[in-house]
Amino acid sequence: METHEITKRFLSHFENKGHTRVPSAPLILDDPNLLFVNAGMVQFKPYFLGEAPPPYPRATSVQKCVRTPDIDEVGKTTRHNTFFQMAGNFSFGDYFKEGAIEAAWELITKPQSEGGYGLDPARIWATVYEDDAEAAGLWKKLTGLPGERIQSRDGKDNYWDMGVPGPGGPCSEIYYDRGPDYGREGGPVADEDRYIEIWNLVFMQDVRGDKSPKHGHKPIGELPKKNIDTGMGVERVATILQGVENVYETDLVRPVIGRAEEFSGRRYGSDHTDDVRFRVIADHARTGVLLIGDGVTPGNDGRGYVLRRLLRRIIRSARLLGVHEPVLPAFAAVVRDTMGPTYPELVSGFDRIEDVVRVEEEAFLSTLTSGSRIFDLAAEETKRSGGSLLAGDKAFQLHDTYGFPIDLTLEMASEQGLTVDEEGFRTLMNEQRQRAKADAASRKTGHGDLSEYRKVLEQHGETEFLGYTDLQAEAKVVALLEDGVPVSRVGAGKKAELVLDRTPFYAESGGQVADTGVLLGDGVELKVHDVQKIVPGLFVHRVEVLDGEIGIGGALTGSVDQHRRLSIERSHSATHLVHAAVRGAYGKRAAQAGSLNSPGRMRFDFTTSGGVSADVLTEVEEEVNDYLQTNVEVNTFVTTKDKALELGAVALFGEKYGNDVRVVDMGEYSRELCGGTHVDRIGQLGLVKLVGDSSIGSGVHRVEALVGTDALKYVRKEQLLVSQLASTFKVPSEQLPSRIDDVLTRLKNAEKEIEQLRTQQVLGSAGSLADKAEDIGGIAVVAEKLGEGVDSNGLRALASDIRGRLGDRPGIVALFAPQGEKVAFVVATTKAAQAKGVAAGKLVPSFAEAIGGRGGGKPDMAQGGGTNPAGADQAIASLRAAVAQVG
Ligand code: SER
Numbered sequence: 040m041e042t043h044e045i046t047k048r049f050l051s052h053f054e055n056k057g058h059t060r061v062p063s064a065p066l067i068l069d070d071p072n073l074l075f076v077n078a079g080m081v082q083f084k085p086y087f088l089g090e091a092p093p094p095y096p097r098a099t100s101v102q103k104c105v106r107t108p109d110i111d112e113v114g115k116t117t118r119h120n121t122f123f124q125m126a127g128n129f130s131f132g133d134y135f136k137e138g139a140i141e142a143a144w145e146l147i148t149k150p151q152s153e154g155g156y157g158l159d160p161a162r163i164w165a166t167v168y169e170d171d172a173e174a175a176g177l178w179k180k181l182t183g184l185p186g187e188r189i190q191s192r193d194g195k196d197n198y199w200d201m202g203v204p205g206p207g208g209p210c211s212e213i214y215y216d217r218g219p220d221y222g223r224e225g226g227p228v229a230d231e232d233r234y235i236e237i238w239n240l241v242f243m244q245d246v247r248g249d250k251s252p253k254h255g256h257k258p259i260g261e262l263p264k265k266n267i268d269t270g271m272g273v274e275r276v277a278t279i280l281q282g283v284e285n286v287y288e289t290d291l292v293r294p295v296i297g298r299a300e301e302f303s304g305r306r307y308g309s310d311h312t313d314d315v316r317f318r319v320i321a322d323h324a325r326t327g328v329l330l331i332g333d334g335v336t337p338g339n340d341g342r343g344y345v346l347r348r349l350l351r352r353i354i355r356s357a358r359l360l361g362v363h364e365p366v367l368p369a370f371a372a373v374v375r376d377t378m379g380p381t382y383p384e385l386v387s388g389f390d391r392i393e394d395v396v397r398v399e400e401e402a403f404l405s406t407l408t409s410g411s412r413i414f415d416l417a418a419e420e421t422k423r424s425g426g427s428l429l430a431g432d433k434a435f436q437l438h439d440t441y442g443f444p445i446d447l448t449l450e451m452a453s454e455q456g457l458t459v460d461e462e463g464f465r466t467l468m469n470e471q472r473q474r475a476k477a478d479a480a481s482r483k484t485g486h487g488d489l490s491e492y493r494k495v496l497e498q499h500g501e502t503e504f505l506g507y508t509d510l511q512a513e514a515k516v517v518a519l520l521e522d523g524v525p526v527s528r529v530g531a532g533k534k535a536e537l538v539l540d541r542t543p544f545y546a547e548s549g550g551q552v553a554d555t556g557v558l559l560g561d562g563v564e565l566k567v568h569d570v571q572k573i574v575p576g577l578f579v580h581r582v583e584v585l586d587g588e589i590g591i592g593g594a595l596t597g598s599v600d601q602h603r604r605l606s607i608e609r610s611h612s613a614t615h616l617v618h619a620a621v622r623g624a625y626g627k628r629a630a631q632a633g634s635l636n637s638p639g640r641m642r643f644d645f646t647t648s649g650g651v652s653a654d655v656l657t658e659v660e661e662e663v664n665d666y667l668q669t670n671v672e673v674n675t676f677v678t679t680k681d682k683a684l685e686l687g688a689v690a691l692f693g694e695k696y697g698n699d700v701r702v703v704d705m706g707e708y709s710r711e712l713c714g715g716t717h718v719d720r721i722g723q724l725g726l727v728k729l730v731g732d733s734s735i736g737s738g739v740h741r742v743e744a745l746v747g748t749d750a751l752k753y754v755r756k757e758q759l760l761v762s763q764l765a766s767t768f769k770v771p772s773e774q775l776p777s778r779i780d781d782v783l784t785r786l787k788n789a790e791k792e793i794e795q796l797r798t799q800q801v802l803g804s805a806g807s808l809a810d811k812a813e814d815i816g817g818i819a820v821v822a823e824k825l826g827e828g829v830d831s832n833g834l835r836a837l838a839s840d841i842r843g844r845l846g847d848r849p850g851i852v853a854l855f856a857p858q859g860e861k862v863a864f865v866v867a868t869t870k871a872a873q874a875k876g877v878a879a880g881k882l883v884p885s886f887a888e889a890i891g892g893r894g895g896g897k898p899d900m901a902q903g904g905g906t907n908p909a910g911a912d913q914a915i916a917s918l919r920a921a922v923a924q925v926g
Pocket of ligand 1: 077078079080127199239240241268269270271
């Protein structure tokens with residue numbers, strides 16, 4: 040049975056039982072605790088907690104899920120998947136254990152001809168939580184499952200929560216026995232490879248606190264109602280119904296392996312190591328494409344980093360399969376074809392997905408190329424020194440500087456008959472990790488434990504934001520925290536975090552920086568430095584008490600720094616207009632990838648497939664400024680998300696919008712979903728001046744602009760600079776470019792001339808240097824340190840000249856020429872010296888160390904360089920000593 044058929048049957052089964060079919064949520068939801076959506080229940084969390092009334096008593100969905108803690112295990116075992124689909128049925132205070140067990144049993148055992156999965160009831164096992172006799176009894180009563188096929192397990196296996204405080208409950212799991220070929224008898228408690236879990240029924244009834252009942256801790260409360268949350272692993276059921284070995288071989292995953300076989304010419308199933316690589320490719324390609332489809336772009340932290348790791352692991356695995364050409368766009372196309380019927384965003388957004396993977400792959404392949412060069416050098420050095428162990432610091436440098444994965448280093452080393460000091464590598468990696476951890480901990484927004492903030496939110500509700508209309512407001516203090524710990528009072532000179540019931544201060548979000556200002560009360564004055572929504576809905580003011588003391592319940596009047604706020608608003612409105620103009624120029628594929636709206640200055644990042652030309656940016660600037668003259672009103676209104684999208688509002692990928700959204704309109708030109716603050720009319724922007732554009736990697740382009748008075752100041756500064764230059768060069772400003780060109784050309788010619796004169800002068804000194812030759816053991820030795828400015832050609836010419844002047848005598852010429860922080864050298868020997876066995880190249884090691892260098896050459900002439908010019912005198916002494924030994 041095809042996977043699409045499995046999900047279709049699941050949804051119909053539950054729809055027929057009164058469940059509302061709900062589409063999968065995107066993989067990213069606005070939850071600070073969750074990197075990616077990892078279960079079907081995530082989008083329904085507020086209904087379980089009683090935070091929002093459920094719009095339906097029963098729901099069913101097939102949710103796309105990503106779980107990434109075990110990335111390194113993927114492919115090695117056949118159970119780990121980073122992407123999977125979870126089919127679920129949910130009851131919000133409606134049916135409970137009995138309804139869940141009955142409906143699940145019916146679907147899995149009903150014959151396929153009647154719309155079920157037709158699994159043999161004799162192969163089904165169930166588990167229940169500890170002493171959940173009720174569940175065990177229901178299994179027997181409703182399904183006839185014999186007692187010996189119902190096993191009880193502790194919280195580790197049979198209690199489910201989200202891994203963080205929130206809803207949870209005991210569960211009952213359904214297993215399928217794959218038969219004796221797959222492992223030991225004894226049910227799921229004995230062997231989870233033979234008995235595979237296909238469905239988890241969670242009896243969602245508890246509120247879990249900081250510690251999980253999984254580990255024996257008591258729940259801290261009961262949910263308002265008893266609920267059901269189930270999750271059936273679609274890929275696992277497909278494995279069984281398609282009679283294949285593992286999920287990688289099911290109909291929606293195997294085609295990627297097929298494509299990788301075509302690329303590599305190798306076959307899946309013929310070599311274990313290769314198979315792991317094939318599976319990594321198949322798993323990660325799906326996850327990567329689905330993530331990009333939901334708006335994630337590769338980056339260096341958070342979600343972006345996970346995506347980057349996945350994509351790089353695919354490229355690396357392909358390389359280890361012997362494929363050196365780009366593969367990602369081809370794999371992405373296979374994923375689109377297999378998954379597109381369920382997730383149409385993969386088809387409609389494929390151009391963008393393809394752009395993202397292509398650019399990422401190009402960047403990584405060039406990294407691999409430069410890394411390979413460094414690897415070759417390191418390998419050569421190791422062999423030359425007679426060793427066979429590549430140093431740990433080399434492997435670390437490859438990893439750290441060139442992003443070169445360690446297993447590639449291992450593989451390449453073994454191809455050259457070398458091993459790698461893995462322990463040394465790991466020690467350095469650990470040290471680096473510790474540094475990164477310490478660094479993250481010291482960052483100002485690094486709130487590890489959010490529980491206190493959540494408590495404040497639970498107790499007092501969301502902060503009412505007044506700052507769309509008011510820049511001043513009276514409010515009451517509802518919470519105070521010092522270093523994340525609740526306190527009741529804070530006195531003068533102290534810094535603290537303060538939560539008000541209502542506030543005119545904007546908290547940083549959507550790229551708009553936070554407001555600053557003051558809070559005044561009876562005998563108390565506070566300065567507001569920053570405002571962050573540490574948990575959604577809760578505005579946390581970072582304040583410093585300048586005077587007096589403030590306590591919970593205290594009344595304060597907040598005043599936002601108006602001048603600064605207006606300046607920020609101009610930037611934010613400018614960002615919307617630049618966004619609209621960029622979309623006009625580059626089409627919808629130019630998606631916003633980030634922005635920063637600070638006083639007088641805006642930054643806007645967007646993705647493009649190709650380069651961004653200066654001409655287009657000039658047009659963008661012109662179009663925006665032209666449009667400012669219409670002075671249209673900025674309108675904001677709240678509507679439903681669907682309506683807003685219908686009106687053509689631009690929504691950002693990866694942002695979670697509730698059902699009601701705020702739309703910001705600037706005439707017909709720009710319409711975006713946005714929670715930020717804006718000017719009233721766009722004429723207030725005055726001037727938008729683009730001041731910089733750059734590529735920040737992975738196809739993301741950044742433009743920066745100054746707005747209003749700051750733009751004017753910038754233009755004025757540039758103008759002043761130009762007029763200063765014009766007066767220095769004594770030409771009208773429009774002639775400056777040709778004048779500067781002219782001066783530069785003359786300067787270059789003059790430098791060349793000086794160089795030639797210098798060389799002539801040095802060459803002219805050949806006679807006097809030859810005269811200074813000193814006899815060491817019958818060999819005429821000229822060893823000199825020259826002045827700055829002799830290039831390598833001059834050096835060689837001079838050495839030849841001096842050698843010529845030594846005539847038939849056995850002679851050695853060694854010259855050292857400092858060149859800034861480096862030093863070049865040349866050693867030349869006469870025929871007679873060579874006849875005595877003195878070879879120029881052999882003399883180099885005698886002094887190379889002194890100048891921090893290396894080099895080599897033939898018996899008559901050797902040349903090279905070093906990084907320590909100060910060691911030249913020592914080098915000359917060492918050379919003399921070496922000659923004395925020969926002589
Ligand atoms: N939430 C449970 C799980 O993820 C069942 O849906 O396993």
